[in-house]
């Protein structure tokens with residue numbers, strides 16, 4: 001597969017199925033989250049080896065705040081702990097981290113830790129790993145519209161350019177402004193929905209759905225997804 005010309009620039013993963021993985025084994029849901037977290041560095045390393053430049057993970061959605069308080073607290077602690085435990089390995093591999101989402105909802109300690117991780121990895125260049133945390137597609141589009149409205153209200157130049165504004169111009173207000181749109185979106189666990197993920201950015205992404213639960217998704221599974229991506233015909237609405 002390595003010789004194949006079509007390696008996606010940006011692979012994005014809706015990492016789903018941790019709870020089911022745990023309950024199939026008679027374990028608590030959190031055990032599934034712990035095991036699932038282990039796949040993130042593994043998949044990141046494999047993406048880097050294959051020449052993927054951006055890999056992103058839907059880590060926690062805005063809607064996931066509605067889960068039981070204990071699960072949410074566990075997930076936030078796990079986020080902090082896994083970043084902390086894997087940071088050295090990620091530094092050695094040249095991984096640059098971006099954490100994107102509604103930071104205002106995060107605990108201030110996690111927020112400042114995230115900022116530190118972004119800062120120390122900022123000059124790494126092998127691959128960029130994006131963790132979408134407290135993220136949703138509709139939230140992103142709305143926050144973009146709000147910042148544009150604020151700018152237009154205070155800057156007559158911005159207001160005068162509104163009519164000629166393009167989709168590319170608008171996308172610079174999204175939190176993904178520094179990230180190319182995903183070429184391939186993988187969803188594990190058999191669900192076939194977008195769950196409020198990259199609604200704008202995924203407009204022309206290829207989708208790959210697999211029944212494999214996220215804690216069971218290893219590098220071989222990633223390679224299968226990328227092979228299938230290589231056979232897709234991306235037409236972008238045109239006639240070929």
Ligand code: IPE
Pocket residue numbers: 015016017018019020021059060061064075189
């Ligand atoms: C994905 O696994 C992790 C998060 C959404 C945080 P789930 O926790 O959604 O697992 P299932 O879907 O209940 O099996």
Ligand code: IPE
Pocket residue numbers: 014015016017058059060061064191193195
């Ligand atoms: C999507 O999974 C969100 C993440 C993977 C972080 P969910 O488990 O929250 O999605 P739904 O509720 O099944 O749509």
Ligand code: MG
Pocket residue numbers: 016017018
């Ligand atoms: Mg789920």
